[in-house]
Amino acid sequence: MLRVPEHEAAELASAILDVKQKIRFCSICLNITESDPCSFCRDESRDAGLICVVEQPLDIIALDRAAAFKGRYHVLHGCLNPLEGLGPDQIHVRELLTRVKEGQVREVIMATNPSLEGEATAMYVQRLLSPLGVRVTRLARGLPSGADLEYIDDVTLARALEGRQDL
């Protein structure tokens, strides 16, 4: 148990409450943000024709730190996992479809984890988007299978992005 004086506890509680109230999902990319749209979606210097799709908001931080990526992002908030009851309607894939249908997007880079579920999600999105004529690419293999993107070292991650391939 953490022992704090009462006035500090109240301050801490209000700070936590504040964070909860301010944090929301970006209405464009579903990243976690305090202001909507998020800083990535507001940044005009970022290429809106290039969308990198990740499973979790933390993956954006890892990618952005490592890869000098200058496009936009999309957060699925999970991956397809049929045994856990996670199908296409349980992750934010429809919002991605809507963004691509708007017509500006040239390329979608699938940066889901190199796990069975992450690979299935990438293949599913590729199948979903292929009639729209958009290029769908996948982070290069060579990442260890079964890992969480968050834990891959920066060099590996940057190389993986450089070596992306068509699905």
Add this chain to the structure above:
Amino acid sequence: MDRDRLYRADAIVLRRRNIGDADSIFTLFAADRGRFDAVARGVRKARSKMRGHLEPLTRVRVLVAKGRSLDILTQAETLEAYRPLRDDLDLGAEALYCAELVDRFTVEANGQHDVFDSFTRVLDALATGAPRHVVRSFELALMALSGFDLQLGACAHCGGSLPGESILLSAPAGGFVCMGCRGQSGGGRLVSRRCAAVLRFARDAPIETFGQVQVDEALARELRAALADVIHHVLDREPSSAQFIDDVRRAPAQLSP
């Protein structure tokens, strides 16, 4: 480490649940232990030696330490990765469906060599290009091994013959039911004579042999629907990965609003 507290198993990874920052709990199925859960600490870290070896649908040799509440995976080495099932979305969905059936039909700590044999054979068949309807053969085998052997040769109610162009397959009755017994069957689905004959063959023939049978699209759908009803009845729910098979097949069609 105390030798009595360690055991080795050749198993297939059925599913994974991530816990905390870096750990995962795996459900595995082994011939001599049945279904069991074990945790792998730090498996999601980049330097974990077990990572990649414990992906779902991998046949793996594991070394497990008995824990107080949950056993702990200490080593994992891939025996068969079933690569084709990872590279093909439809095959992967079928294989995950088989894994879910094993998860739901079997229990922990119980020698189940026949189930393990059937499971590896259906994965082998799917991974080596057998048509997807081999999964029907697996469903029938798994049900039979779990005490739900369907009566397909004669009426499950009176033992009489089964004339007619369509035959009632009744899950509550445990198999086909003749015209006269339909009232007491508890309900079911009418299947064509062709479907009935193929179901009999699927149950009696080895999975590999059934894979050589030509099945057209309409018959494949009928076979799948017939057994889906029975499985739903036995499990009291539809396996969630059954829906996934349809989701991935229909993916491009979801473009229309």
